[in-house]
Amino acid sequence: MKIEFEPIGIIRSPFADAEGMPIQPIGAVGVKGSIEVFERFCPGLDDLNGFSHIILLYHFHRSHQFNLHVVPFLDSKPRGLFSTRAPNRPNPIGLSVVQLDKIEDNVLYIRNIDILDGTPLLDIKPYVPEFDAQKEVRTGWFEKTGKKASSRKSDDRFK
Amino acid sequence: MKIEFEPIGIIRSPFADAEGMPIQPIGAVGVKGSIEVFERFCPGLDDLNGFSHIILLYHFHRSHQFNLHVVPFLDSKPRGLFSTRAPNRPNPIGLSVVQLDKIEDNVLYIRNIDILDGTPLLDIKPYVPEFDAQKEVRTGWFEKTGKKASSRKSDDRFK
Numbered sequence: 001m002k003i004e005f006e007p008i009g010i011i012r013s014p015f016a017d018a019e020g021m022p023i024q025p026i027g028a029v030g031v032k033g034s035i036e037v038f039e040r041f042c043p044g045l046d047d048l049n050g051f052s053h054i055i056l057l058y059h060f061h062r063s064h065q066f067n068l069h070v071v072p073f074l075d076s077k078p079r080g081l082f083s084t085r086a087p088n089r090p091n092p093i094g095l096s097v098v099q100l101d102k103i104e105d106n107v108l109y110i111r112n113i114d115i116l117d118g119t120p121l122l123d124i125k126p127y128v129p130e131f132d133a134q135k136e137v138r139t140g141w142f143e144k145t146g147k148k149a150s151s152r153k154s155d156d157r158f159k
Numbered sequence: 160m161k162i163e164f165e166p167i168g169i170i171r172s173p174f175a176d177a178e179g180m181p182i183q184p185i186g187a188v189g190v191k192g193s194i195e196v197f198e199r200f201c202p203g204l205d206d207l208n209g210f211s212h213i214i215l216l217y218h219f220h221r222s223h224q225f226n227l228h229v230v231p232f233l234d235s236k237p238r239g240l241f242s243t244r245a246p247n248r249p250n251p252i253g254l255s256v257v258q259l260d261k262i263e264d265n266v267l268y269i270r271n272i273d274i275l276d277g278t279p280l281l282d283i284k285p286y287v288p289e290f291d292a293q294k295e296v297r298t299g300w301f302e303k304t305g306k307k308a309s310s311r312k313s314d315d316r317f318k
Contacts, residue, residue, distance in 0.1 A: 003164045003218050003279070005250040024290045041249060044227035046239030050299020057216070057252055059162050068203035080205030082283040085290070090200060091164040091281045093216055093252070097293055120162070122250045124241040128301055131183045131244070133292040134256055140209020142287055 007120035009037035009106075011058060013113050018062065021154040022114045023073045024085070024096075033098075033113035035121055037106045045103060045124075053127035054100050054110070059120040060092035073154060075145045083140060094119070097127050166279035168196035168265075170217060172272050177221065180313040181273045182232045183244070183255075192257075192272035194280055196265045204262060204283075212286035213259050213269070218279040219251035232313060234304045242299060253278070256286050 013033035015021040022028035035056075037045060048054065066088040069078040081089060099111040108124075172192035174180040181187035194215075196204060207213065225247040228237040240248060258270040267283075 001165060001279070003166070003281075005162045005164065005252070006160060007162070008249050026289055041227065041241075044240035044249075045242075046228065047242035047300055048239055050297065050302075051242065052295070052297040053293045055254065057250075057254070068200065069205065080207055081203035082200075083204075083206035083210065083285050085284055085287075089282060090167050090203075091216075093164070093282050095214065095216070095254070095284060097291060120160070122162075123248060123252050125244055125254060126242050126298065126301065127293060127296065128244075128298050129293070129296055130185055132256060134212045134286060134288070136211070137286065137288055138209065138211040139285065139287050141206055142285065142289075143209075 005122055007059070007122065008041045009035050009121040011035050011056070011115050011117070011119040011121055013115050013117045015115070016117050018116060018154045019156050021116065023154050024114050027153070028112050028114040030111060031113050032109070032111050033115065035108040035110060037108065039106055042106045048100070048124070048126065049103050051100060051126045053097055055125040055127050055132070056096050056098060056115070056121060057123040058094045058115060059122055060087040060089070060094050061120055062116065063088045063092035066090055075141055079141055093122065164281055166218070166281065167200045168194050168280040170194050170215070170274050170276070170278040170280055172274050172276045174274070175276050177275060177313045178315050180275065182313050183273050186312070187271050187273040189270060190272050191268070191270050192274065194267040194269060196267065198265055201265045207259070207283070207285065208262050210259060210285045212256055214284040214286050214291070215255050215257060215274070215280060216282040217253045217274060218281055219246040219248070219253050220279055221275065222247045222251035225249055234300055238300055252281065
C-alpha cells in the first residue's frame with residue numbers, strides 16, 4: 001500500500017548542506033529562515049499569525065535509504081532507529097517546532113530552523129502546549145548522552 | 160512532484176469511528192491502544208523502551224479531500240486550515256504524542272490515544288522535551304475557545 005503526498009511549499013534556510021547544520025532547533029536558536037507556501041494553499045494560512053510556534057512536517061529529500069540501527073549525533077553507540085531523530089527512515093518525514101515571526105503574503109518568516117535549504121514542506125500545524133507538551137517524561141539513552149544537542153552540529157554520516 | 164510513503168505498522172484503538180472519539184490525546188487520558196509494527200521494521204524499536212512518550216506520525220486514511228477553511232471542533236468560526244489540527248489536509252498526516260507503556264515483540268502498548276482503529280503508521284520518533292516542548296507560547300484562536308479539548312469529542316464533520 002503506497003501513500004502519496006506532494007509538497008505544499010519549500011523551506012528556505014542558510015543550510016545548503018547537512019554538514020555543519022544544527023541537529024535540532026535547540027541548536028539553531030536565532031537562525032532565521034522562511035517558508036514559501038505555494039499560492040493555491042495560501043488561504044489555509046489565515047489565523048496562523050496568532051501562533052508563536054508552528055510544527056513543520058517535511059520530506060527529508062536527501063534521504064534515500066535507511067538502517068534500522070544508527071549511531072545518533074548525540075551518542076557513540078548504535079541505537080534502534082525509531083529511538084532516534086535520524087533523517088534516514090523508512091518514511092523520511094522530518095518534524096521541527098520553530099518560532100513563527102511573521103507572515104507576509106505566501107511567505108512565513110521563521111526562527112530556530114534546523115532544516116536544509118530547499119526542503120519540501122508537507123504540512124504546517126499550530127503548536128499547542130496542551131496537545132504537544134508532556135510532563136514527567138523519561139528520555140532513555142538521550143538522558144545520559146543527548147544533552148549536548150544545543151551545541152552539536154550535523155556531519156555527513158546520514159548522506 | 161509526488162512523494163511516496165508506505166505504512167510501517169497499524170495502530171489499534173477502541174475507536175472504530177471518528178464520531179465520539181477524543182479530539183486530542185489530552186481528551187484521551189488513560190485510553191489504551193497498541194501499535195503492531197511490521198516484523199521487518201522491528202529491529203528499529205531497540206532502545207525505544209527507555210522513552211516514556213513517543214511521537215506518532217500516521218496517515219489520516221479516511222481523509223480524501225480538504226477545504227482551506229474549516230470550523231474546528233474547538234471553535235465556532237471558520238479558521239485557516241493550517242491554524243487547526245483538522246484531519247482533512249492537503250497531506251493528511253496526523254501527529255500525536257502518546258505515552259508508551261511497554262513493548263512486547265512487535266507490539267507497542269500505548270496510552271492517551273486519539274487515533275482511529277486501523278490507522279496506518281508512518282513513523283515513530285522519541286519525544287524529547289529539549290526538542291519538542293516550547294516556552295513562552297502564544298496560541299491564537301485556541302487561547303479563547305480551545306481550552307475545552309480535554310472534554311470535547313469528535314463528530315462526523317470531517318467525514
